[in-house]
Amino acid sequence: MTGKSLADYQSEYEKIIFYDQPRKDILLVGLLTEMEKQFKISMRTKEWEMDHPKIIAMYRKIAITRTL
Template identity: 45%
Template sequence: MDLKELNNRYEEIIHSNRPEEIKTNQLSMLMTYMEGAFSIPMQRNEEWERKNKKIIALYRKISRSRQFE
C-alpha cells in the first residue's frame, strides 16, 4: 500500500460505526503494517524522520487517533 491508500484506510476506519476498541485495534494493525513496509525505527530517529516526513506524519496521525482507557 502507498501513503494515499494507507490514508484512505485510516479515514475508513475513523469514520466507521465500529466500536472504539475495534477502531483502535485496526489502527494499531495499520501502524504495524507501516512499521514493516517503511522500516520505521523502533526508537525515534531524527535523520530518518527528516528523510520520511510524509510517512512519519501519517504514522503519528494514526497513533494519536487511537483511544485507550
C-alpha cells in the same frame, strides 16, 4: 508483496475512524504495525524522520487517533 502507498494508508485510516471503539483501536494498531514493517519505522532516527516527513506524519496521525 508490493507495499501500499501513503494514499492507501490514508484511505484505510479514513474508513477506520468511523468504527466504534474498541474495533477502531484494533484496526488502527494493525495499520501502524503494517506501516512499521513496510517503512521500517521502528528503526527510525531523527535523520530518518527528516528524510521521510510524510510517512512519519501519517504514522503519528494514526497513532494519536487511538485511545489505547
